[in-house]
Amino acid sequence: MTELRTDATHEGTPQLSTQPVEVTQAEFGIVGWLRWVWRTLTSMRTALILLFLLALASIPGSIFPQRGSNPIKVNQYIIDSPTVGRFLDKLGMFDVFASPWFAAIYLLLFVSLAGCVIPRMIAHWRILRSRPPAAPKNLSRLSDYRTLPMLAGESAADVLGLAAAHLKKSRWRVDAQEFDGQTGWVAAEKGYARETGNLLFHMALLCLLAAVGLGSLAGFRGTVIVREGSSFADTRSQFDSFQPGRLFDDSALPPFTFTLDKFTADYQRGGQQNGAAREFAAKVTVRDEPGAAPYGKLIQVNDPLDIGGVKTYLVGHGYAPTFTIRDPKGAVVFRDTVVFLPQDGNYTSTGVVKAPDTVPQLGLTGFFLPTAAVDQILGPHSTFPAPDDPAVFMSAWDGDLGLDSGRPQSVYKLDTSHMQRLGIKAMRPGESWTLPQGHGTVTFDGFKLWSSFTVAHDPGQGWALASAIAAITGLALSLLVRRRRLWVKVSTSPGGGTVMEIAGMTRSEHASVSDDVEALATQLVGRATSVPMQ
Amino acid sequence: MVNVTLAEFSNRFVYAAMVTYTIAMITFAVSMAATRGRDLVPAAAVPAEGQSGGVAVATRVETTVGGPNDGALPPGRRSANIAMSITWLATLLLGVGVLLRGLSVGRVPWGNMYEFSITSAFAVSLAFLILSLKRDIRWLGIFVVVPVLLTLGLAVSVLYTDAEQLVPALKSYWLVIHVSAAVICGGAFCVGAAVTMLFLVADAGERRALAQKPYMLDWLARRLPPAASLDAMAYRIHAFMFPLWTFAIVAGAIWAESAWGRYWGWDPKETWAFITWVAYAAYLHARATAGWKGRKASVIALIAFGCFLFNYFGVNLVITGLHSYAGV
Numbered sequence: 001m002t003e004l005r006t007d008a009t010h011e012g013t014p015q016l017s018t019q020p021v022e023v024t025q026a027e028f029g030i031v032g033w034l035r036w037v038w039r040t041l042t043s044m045r046t047a048l049i050l051l052f053l054l055a056l057a058s059i060p061g062s063i064f065p066q067r068g069s070n071p072i073k074v075n076q077y078i079i080d081s082p083t084v085g086r087f088l089d090k091l092g093m094f095d096v097f098a099s100p101w102f103a104a105i106y107l108l109l110f111v112s113l114a115g116c117v118i119p120r121m122i123a124h125w126r127i128l129r130s131r132p133p134a135a136p137k138n139l140s141r142l143s144d145y146r147t148l149p150m151l152a153g154e155s156a157a158d159v160l161g162l163a164a165a166h167l168k169k170s171r172w173r174v175d176a177q178e179f180d181g182q183t184g185w186v187a188a189e190k191g192y193a194r195e196t197g198n199l200l201f202h203m204a205l206l207c208l209l210a211a212v213g214l215g216s217l218a219g220f221r222g223t224v225i226v227r228e229g230s231s232f233a234d235t236r237s238q239f240d241s242f243q244p245g246r247l248f249d250d251s252a253l254p255p256f257t258f259t260l261d262k263f264t265a266d267y268q269r270g271g272q273q274n275g276a277a278r279e280f281a282a283k284v285t286v287r288d289e290p291g292a293a294p295y296g297k298l299i300q301v302n303d304p305l306d307i308g309g310v311k312t313y314l315v316g317h318g319y320a321p322t323f324t325i326r327d328p329k330g331a332v333v334f335r336d337t338v339v340f341l342p343q344d345g346n347y348t349s350t351g352v353v354k355a356p357d358t359v360p361q362l363g364l365t366g367f368f369l370p371t372a373a374v375d376q377i378l379g380p381h382s383t384f385p386a387p388d389d390p391a392v393f394m395s396a397w398d399g400d401l402g403l404d405s406g407r408p409q410s411v412y413k414l415d416t417s418h419m420q421r422l423g424i425k426a427m428r429p430g431e432s433w434t435l436p437q438g439h440g441t442v443t444f445d446g447f448k449l450w451s452s453f454t455v456a457h458d459p460g461q462g463w464a465l466a467s468a469i470a471a472i473t474g475l476a477l478s479l480l481v482r483r484r485r486l487w488v489k490v491s492t493s494p495g496g497g498t499v500m501e502i503a504g505m506t507r508s509e510h511a512s513v514s515d516d517v518e519a520l521a522t523q524l525v526g527r528a529t530s531v532p533m534q
Numbered sequence: 535m536v537n538v539t540l541a542e543f544s545n546r547f548v549y550a551a552m553v554t555y556t557i558a559m560i561t562f563a564v565s566m567a568a569t570r571g572r573d574l575v576p577a578a579a580v581p582a583e584g585q586s587g588g589v590a591v592a593t594r595v596e597t598t599v600g601g602p603n604d605g606a607l608p609p610g611r612r613s614a615n616i617a618m619s620i621t622w623l624a625t626l627l628l629g630v631g632v633l634l635r636g637l638s639v640g641r642v643p644w645g646n647m648y649e650f651s652i653t654s655a656f657a658v659s660l661a662f663l664i665l666s667l668k669r670d671i672r673w674l675g676i677f678v679v680v681p682v683l684l685t686l687g688l689a690v691s692v693l694y695t696d697a698e699q700l701v702p703a704l705k706s707y708w709l710v711i712h713v714s715a716a717v718i719c720g721g722a723f724c725v726g727a728a729v730t731m732l733f734l735v736a737d738a739g740e741r742r743a744l745a746q747k748p749y750m751l752d753w754l755a756r757r758l759p760p761a762a763s764l765d766a767m768a769y770r771i772h773a774f775m776f777p778l779w780t781f782a783i784v785a786g787a788i789w790a791e792s793a794w795g796r797y798w799g800w801d802p803k804e805t806w807a808f809i810t811w812v813a814y815a816a817y818l819h820a821r822a823t824a825g826w827k828g829r830k831a832s833v834i835a836l837i838a839f840g841c842f843l844f845n846y847f848g849v850n851l852v853i854t855g856l857h858s859y860a861g862v
Contacts, residue, residue: 044823048816055812055841062802062809062853069799097800212798221795272696280702302706302793313795454795461797468784475777479818 041108042115050109057105061096064088068098110209117202124195131175132189135487142487142503144517148524150498155179156490159500159524160186163488166523172486183491190516191484197477204471211467215460220244220252222455225339227320228448231259234310234455252457254308258284258297263317263449267385275346275385282314282451299453309457316452318342318349321368321392322445325355328438333358337448340368341412346382352414353394354401361401362435364442365414366394366424380426392444395424396435482511486520500524540638541697547631548652548690554624555683561617562676569610571756574743614672618663621679625659628686632656638697644713645700647850650720651689655682658721673758677728708789715782719775720846726771727839730832733764737829765828769821772835776814783807802853806845813838 040046065073074094078085092099139145150159156179163186167174172188222239226232234256236242244250266279282299288307299305305312318341325334333355340351353364371384372391380393399419402409409415425433427444434441484506493499502520504513632653636643643649662678665671700709739755742748749755758764786807791797798804817834820826826834 044819045825048819048823048826051812051816051819055809055816058805058809058812061800062805062849066800069801268698271698273698276698277701278699301702302708302789304792304795311795313793315794456795458796461791464797465784465788468780468787472777472780472784475780479773479777 038115041112043112044116047109047112047116050105050112053105054109057096057102060093064093064096066097067095106209110206113202114206117199120195121199121203124192124199127195128192132173132187132485134175134177135185135187135489139487139489139501139503142505143512144514145501145503146517146521148500148502148521150490150500156184156498159490160184160488163502163520163524164188166520167486170519179490181492183489185487185489188486189484190486191481193477194481194483195478197474197479197481199474201471201474201478204467204474208464208467208471211460211463213460214463215245215458217245217247218252219458219460220248220456223315223452224455225318225450225452226260227337227339227450228260228263229337231257232453233257239455254310255289256286256307256310257290258286258305258312260284260451261296263451265317265386265449277385280314280317282317282453299451309459311456313454313456314451315454316342318450318452319347319368319370319387319390319447320450321351321447323353323364324443324445325353325358325362325440326443327358327440333440334362335445339411339450344382345385346371347385348380348382350412352412354403354411354414356401356403358440360398361403361419362439363397363399363401363414363416363419364394365397365416366392368392368447372426374426387447390447391426391428393424393426394433394442394444396422396433396439396442398422398437398439482506482513484511484513484516486513486516488520488524536697536699537638537640538697540634544631544634544638544697545690547627547634548686551624551628551631552683552686552690554620554627555679555686558617558620558624559676559679559683561613561620562679565610565613565617565672566676566757567610568613569757570608571753574740574752574756614675617675618666618672621659621675622663624679625656625663628652628656628659635697639699641700642710642714644717645704645709646693646695647846648689648693648695650713650717650846651685651693654717654720654724655685655689657717658682658685658724661718661721662725674725674729674732677732678725681724681728703793706789706793708785708792712782712785712789715778715785719779719782720842722771722775722778723839723842726768726775727836729764729768729771730835730839732758733761733768734829734832736764737761765832768832768835772814772817776818779811779814783811802849803845806841806849810838810841810845813841 065077067074074089077094078089088094092101096102136142160176160179164174164176167186167188170190172190173192174186174188176184176186178184220243222236222242224232224239232238234253236244236250236253260282262283264279264281264283265277268274268276268278280301284297284299284305285294286297286305286307287294297305299312299314301314304314318339320337320339322337323334324332327333334353334357336353338351338353340349342349347370349368349370350366351368355362355364367380369380369382369391370387371382371389372380372393373383374380374393380391397414397416397419399416402415402418422436422439425442427433427442429444429446432441432443484504486504487502489501490498491501502517502524504517506513632643632649635649635652639645644653658678659682662671662674735751736755736758739749739752739758740761742752743755783804786804787797790799790801790804813834817831817838820831820834
């Protein structure tokens with residue numbers, strides 16, 4: 001009721017007198033407030049605070065595992081400490097650089113930057129087209145002020161002309177006022193590139209952000225494991241994992257294929273860094289498109305395969321043992337080369353073999369060891385990454401693999417909930433294991449290597465590089481170029497006769513114009529010899 | 535592949551350099567102790583006679599090179615000159631050590647933390663010596679030699695690794711470009727931080743002297759150039775280094791693109807390089823912000839250097855990421 005009444009009284013009060021006031025107040029209030037927000041946002045102090053926040057906000061990204069680079073570690077972290085993990089996850093600590101609060105900081109920073117830079121660009125554009133400012137009345141207040149003697153029989157115009165010519169030759173922007181009997185001057189300015197560079201740098205940062213955005217929207221990234229002798233075709237279904245940008249179109253995938261012919265790895269033997277990798281190379285045969293002529297290529301760690309901007313990088317490798325399973329009558333029921341995943345630097349690898357066509361179904365799980373060793377603490381493990389003494393340690397299970405349940409299964413895990421263990425066996429290449437209870441035999445035929453590749457395309461990359469180069473150029477200009485002004489003034493002194501004064505000024509931090517004044521003075525003092533020659 | 539004899543010689547030269555640097559450090563210290571300090575209160579601001587209780591005894595401001603020379607060197611000058619000569623010798627020895635290390639493995643000598651450290655130490659001393667040819671910076675000597683010695687000490691004791699070939703990820707010409715830029719930045723940021731700290735000491739000394747208050751580091755402040763010129767020098771170093779640091783990061787990004795398939799992936803090393811960059815950017819902005827000039831800006835520069843150090847030691851030794859390579 002009261003509200004209604006106040007509303008009513010509001011309406012009822014003399015509108016003509018109050019409303020305009022109210023409206024202007026409200027408008028002024030909002031406009032004024034917006035202006036205040038804009039001014040605060042674009043102030044250097046705010047930029048400084050935002051820079052601090054940006055640095056601070058990046059720190060958790062280096063402390064906690066990040067989904068973008070290591071999703072497995074993130075999952076492990078949440079499994080290990082569920083309460084803390086889930087809490088951190090809610091805060092976005094595992095996706096720091098994609099989190100809304102991180103985006104808020106850098107977007108505010110870039111708005112602040114644009115608000116600061118654009119008016120300065122307009123102002124700088126005006127300055128670039130204007131003349132150097134006229135000589136101040138009192139040059140002697142400026143730094144590096146000095147007076148030079150006039151020569152006998154020399155006119156003020158001669159001196160000013162000489163000064164202007166010298167300054168123009170040294171690439172100064174020059175303006176002059178002819179000697180009018182009382183005074184005349186030459187004004188010169190140099191170092192506009194400082195502000196140009198400063199603005200270029202900040203604009204380049206905006207472009208860099210746009211390029212990063214373009215890359216993540218229109219690019220893609222996929223990973224695939226390829227065994228020696230196997231092939232890969234560049235279509236989405238062939239990838240083990242595929243992360244397209246929101247605007248990515250599958251037709252952008254060039255239809256190339258390649259076969260991994262051979263993977264070679266070389267390791268250091270002996271010394272402090274025993275076992276450290278020295279050389280990885282994947283020899284592949286590539287076809288740019290179906291039916292095209294094949295060609296060989298060596299993909300190495302710093303040397304990707306590049307097909308129309310889509311690059312294939314060598315990112316990892318491992319071992320894939322070959323197993324043959326025969327039924328009790330000797331008929332082959334399973335033969336495959338199975339990818340095992342490395343668990344440590346010596347390539348102790350674990351993997352799973354699933355034979356769904358045997359009755360009952362068979363599963364094998366265990367280790368592949370390139371250089372086999374067994375001890376009490378570590379169990380079966382590898383002591384060197386190269387296959388010096390390869391062996392597998394497998395345990396066999398029979399029962400239901402659970403493949404028919406319809407639930408998706410990892411090829412690297414054996415669901416043993418409906419299986420029972422038959423036994424465990426170590427085998428060297430070529431050895432066979434006769435399974436108990438008349439289940440047939442398992443043969444470890446040998447092994448191949450596999451390589452993992454990342455296939456990626458980032459359409460923003462070229463723009464990002466161009467922006468970065470522009471940013472560095474701008475930075476160098478803005479921090480190394482000095483903006484400075486020089487004046488030469490000739491005037492009649494109160495006591496008669498003419499006085500020549502020169503002085504300089506700089507607004508760049510901790511810079512001096514002494515050397516410029518010195519050079520000009522030297523030139524002007526030396527005119528005694530140069531004037532007659534003209 | 536690895537020439538063990540050359541690597542062995544390299545180690546000996548590094549040790550010899552350390553001994554020589556130690557002698558240089560002691561000589562610089564002796565020189566500093568012998569130097570007469572300057573008066574911290576500018577002549578115009580000296581209060582009327584009889585009121586100068588608590589203010590250090592006024593001594594003549596020492597003129598730098600080019601001043602009138604009456605034959606006798608001012609106290610501490612001769613030992614400073616000797617210290618400079620010893621530093622030249624030490625740097626030469628270290629340079630040979632770094633060179634032999636590179637020759638022993640047939641590549642650039644910055645493939646691991648040990649090599650990066652000794653090369654950085656060499657870069658710092660060389661930069662200091664080259665700069666000393668142009669201007670009188672003998673007062674800075676001890677503040678360069680001490681971090682150089684600390685770096686070398688850490689390198690030979692904690693970070694040492696035998697001379698070996700590189701892991702495949704490091705086999706790229708970008709190792710030459712990216713890491714050499716980082717080496718130079720590391721050295722210069724170190725000197726920048728030293729000068730910044732000295733600025734803070736000199737500035738505090740001058741303020742206290744003006745307010746006639748006692749100051750614990752008065753003895754040091756009086757032996758330093760005026761705070762304003764230290765501030766200018768610190769700014770110049772940082773302003774020169776910031777574009778180079780940006781270049782180092784960009785070069786690293788280009789390398790990352792060819793090695794890992796993305797130019798930026800927020801790997802811990804990348805993240806801290808970014809944090810360092812942002813911190814130095816904040817320093818440069820602070821200098822242009824009212825109320826942040828001088829002391830506050832200097833503190834930001836020191837924080838930025840702390841970020842750089844963490845990126846080198848913390849990220850390499852504590853956090854695992856793509857930049858973790860065999861044997862530190």
